[in-house]
Amino acid sequence: MLYDNRGFEEGQMAPMDRAVQQVLDEYEVRSAAEEKRWHEL
């Protein structure tokens, strides 16, 4: 299936507040560590 994205303007979400962003970052770190562990099995 072809996808025509001409004319598409990339948007960016408004930044999260600091407390939310901090916890989101922790989840990212945890996820990366888990993925690494899976690859090492």
Next chain:
Amino acid sequence: MNLLIKEAESKVILEVGTSYGYSTLWLAEAARETQGRVITLELHAGKQQYARERMQRAGLADFVDFRLGDATQSLADLETPVDFVLLDLWKDLYVPCFKLFHPKLNPGAIVVADNMLFPESSRTHASAYRQHVRSQADMQSMLLPVGSGLEVSRCTRGLSAVEV
């Protein structure tokens, strides 16, 4: 999902499968903006506790109603109509869960089901779910090949012809 909820101004957001709460965080952040709430269901007490602590640290705990137990029982007991559902638990439970919350969907409610394409071991159940949703006369549905594959469905029951 965060943007979908904000755009639709969804008030009652149901998450079937909290796990460690990553999605819950995005849902709760949206709920704070729509002045809504997230009802999130989880079987495993340890996972729920992990998610609960993170919601507190993110300042979003007031927007999340954590419910512990078997999802099918929690859905049978669900006391409120819902505007948005994220379905992300054991894949063999997708159809039974859908059957339980389907009558409680508000007009225009959106249902997002994860893992439609990956992992491959889930595809049989994922396919059965898609077939079931698409066989419902009051649901519109499409597969988005994003992430692990999302089936995004909309309840048209109670909508006017213009809204559909």
